[in-house]
Amino acid sequence: MAAIRQLDDALSNKIAAGEVVERPAAIVKELVENALDAGSTTILVELAEAGLQSIRVVDNGSGIESEDVETAFLRHATSKIQTDRDLFNIHTLGFRGEALPSIASVSHVLVRTSTGEGEGVELQLEGGHLKKRTAAPSRKGTELVISNLFYNTQARLKYLKTSHTEAGHVSDVMNRLAMSNPTVAFEYVHNEKQVLKTSGNGDIRQVMAQIYGRSVATKLVTFQESSLDYQVTGYVCRPEVNRSSRQYLSVYINGRYIRNYALAGAILQGYHTLLPIGRYPVAVVQIEMNPTLVDVNVHPAKMEVRLSKEAELGALLTSAIKKAFQQTQLIPEQQQPK
Ligand code: ADP
Ligand code: MG
Secondary structure, X not given: OOOOOOOOXXXXXXXHHHHHOOOHHHHHHHHHHHHHHXXXXXXXXXXXXXXXXXXXXXEOOOOOOHHHHHHHOOXXXXXXXXXXXXXXOOOOOOOOOOHHHHHHHOOEEEEEEEOOOOOEEEEEEEOOEEEEEEEEOOOOEEEEEEEOOOOOOHHHHHHOOXXXXXXXXXXHHHHHHHHHOOOOEEXXXXXXXXXXXXXXXXXXXXXXXXXXXXXXXXXXXXXXXXOOOEEEEEEEEOOOOEEOOHHHXXXXXXXXXXXXXXXXXXXXXXXOOOOOOOOEEOEEEEEEXXXXXXXXXXXXOOOOOEEOXXXXXXXXXXXXXXXXXHHOOOXXXXXXXX
16 A cells, blocks of 8 residues: 555645644734735724634625635635736735635634625634535625634644733734734724724824834834835834834834844844944834735745845835934934045
8 A cells, every 4th residue: 555645635734724823823913914905994803812712803805705715715725816926926915825724724713704795604614624604694894703723733722822921922913913004993802801903094103102102102203215126114213212122123015024134133223323232123114115026935924035135125224214313313414524
């Protein structure tokens, strides 16, 4: 008998789940990103016990066509890309078609969705298997409820930290999504307590005030600069508002939160010598670029990206921030040579 066999879908989804949805915060990120890709303007996220009991995301986006709902839970099924050309020209947050099947393979899922035209659909799945399909109201948008998370992967469940720690990760995710999408009204409720609520009026500074407090928001300096390839905009706090970790520095490329050591370094360099050593700013930095200049398909969670002209972008960031501080007189303008 042959010893090498292809794994069935259920098992390969569970393996993918280990990378894509390693904890509740990762599930929240994937579901909210789907809601954003669907063009939602209001997104409600409700968790019980840091998501270990349940995660509910309700959006008012496009909804899923009735005949597509089952397909959305199949591995590598996506409406966002079709050809390998698309893969290097990504305009959406998702594209791998992995989140829904991965999440569904390790939980119980209830999905209600409607495009607003005709009847909606409700599906119930357990471990990725369809248990029930019924009609749902035709309210446009999608609601997903994830429960019994990791019920069939006990090892994963044991690896999770306390509810407090997991809730902290979820807050981080929600904050980052809210800051990069100021035109979307977010509401995040944990154990029936409202944690975050944004107005969706487009003012990033207001979102930052909600997350970091009014006193930080009054100390923000805005910057904006572009080159042929890039446009960088955002808010950096004045150097006296500094923190002991990098986690208050949020960098986005085309709306996607990313972690990049070199770019973070370039931003710090913009502060010149204003920041004490080992201290980091509170900042929201938005980078817009042609999607062909960035490869987001490096990591399953898509948090690391590969940039083709990283040094050029870094220099632009440094100069944009330095200029902003020069304009506020924090950094003296360079002496003109006589
Ligand atoms: P991806 O986002 O990479 O395409 P997912 O597994 O996250 O893959 O979702 C599969 C598909 O289901 C998406 O491509 C999209 O068409 C649909 N979908 C998922 N969530 C939503 C939502 N909230 N609103 C509308 N469509 C959705
Ligand atoms: Mg997705």
